[in-house]
Amino acid sequence: EPEVTQTPSHQVTQMGQEVILRCVPISNHLYFYWYRQILGQKVEFLVSFYNNEISEKSEIFDDQFSVERPDGSNFTLKIRSTKLEDSAMYFCASRLDRVTPGELFFGEGSRLTVL
Amino acid sequence: KNQVEQSPQSLIILEGKNCTLQCNYTVSPFSNLRWYKQDTGRGPVSLTIMTFSENTKSNGRYTATLDADTKQSSLHITASQLSDSASYICVVSGWQAGTALIFGKGTTLSVSS
Numbered sequence: 001e002p003e004v005t006q007t008p009s010h011q012v013t014q015m016g017q018e019v020i021l022r023c024v025p026i027s028n029h030l031y032f033y034w035y036r037q038i039l040g041q042k043v044e045f046l047v048s049f050y051n052n053e054i055s056e057k058s059e060i061f062d063d064q065f066s067v068e069r070p071d072g073s074n075f076t077l078k079i080r081s082t083k084l085e086d087s088a089m090y091f092c093a094s095r096l097d098r099v100t101p102g103e104l105f106f107g108e109g110s111r112l113t114v115l
Numbered sequence: 116k117n118q119v120e121q122s123p124q125s126l127i128i129l130e131g132k133n134c135t136l137q138c139n140y141t142v143s144p145f146s147n148l149r150w151y152k153q154d155t156g157r158g159p160v161s162l163t164i165m166t167f168s169e170n171t172k173s174n175g176r177y178t179a180t181l182d183a184d185t186k187q188s189s190l191h192i193t194a195s196q197l198s199d200s201a202s203y204i205c206v207v208s209g210w211q212a213g214t215a216l217i218f219g220k221g222t223t224l225s226v227s228s
Contacts, residue, residue, distance in 0.1 A: 004158075042204075042221065043206075043218040044218070045216060045217075045218075048215060056215055091159070104161065105161075106158035106159045107158050108157055108158045109156070109158050
């Protein structure tokens with residue numbers, strides 16, 4: 001069964017360092033998303049991406065964050081200068097198309113710990 | 116403000132028992148409602164998706180109901196198993212920009228033997 005894969009599963013970094021989280025969406029999917037979940041809190045939307053550009057982003061997704069699809073298979077989330085409050089589980093998700101409601105598939109997540 | 120509220124926050128039941136989880140939302144205009152199961156430290160896995168025209172949908176031992184008039188949904192789990200222990204998250208989507216998948220905080224279900 002096709003799945004969304006994410007790497008690394010866990011990353012520990014020092015405050016102020018740059019972090020790149022990688023995702024390989026399901027191969028024929030067209031819409032890609034990043035969500036985050038701070039420990040004990042609800043899942044929060046960060047950004048959606050379609051046709052090589054951001055289609056929607058939340059207030060959380062400030063200038064410290066960026067996304068790109070560098071090679072047609074990977075979908076990356078970059079945090080330029082990490083802060084303690086960036087510590088969270090980051091989930092990548094993808095869907096085939098925008099047809100409502102459309103199944104959204106999540107990866108297993110990347111746990112980011114900022115020290 | 117678009118919100119999704121779930122109750123109870125946590126629930127403990129004995130294996131084999133049934134339970135019902137509640138979800139109330141204020142997202143408008145409403146597009147669809149999803150229930151996800153999230154095991155600890157794992158990604159959410161979809162259980163059901165319902166549009167406004169659907170009142171009930173089943174997936175094995177999971178049955179979701181939707182009342183779009185009162186903006187309420189429930190997830191009923193029948194004959195619970197130990198593997199049902201997880202967080203169950205209600206997610207609502209609206210038609211307008213900025214309402215892409217609004218997550219509830221989830222109900223943590225613990226099934227004990």
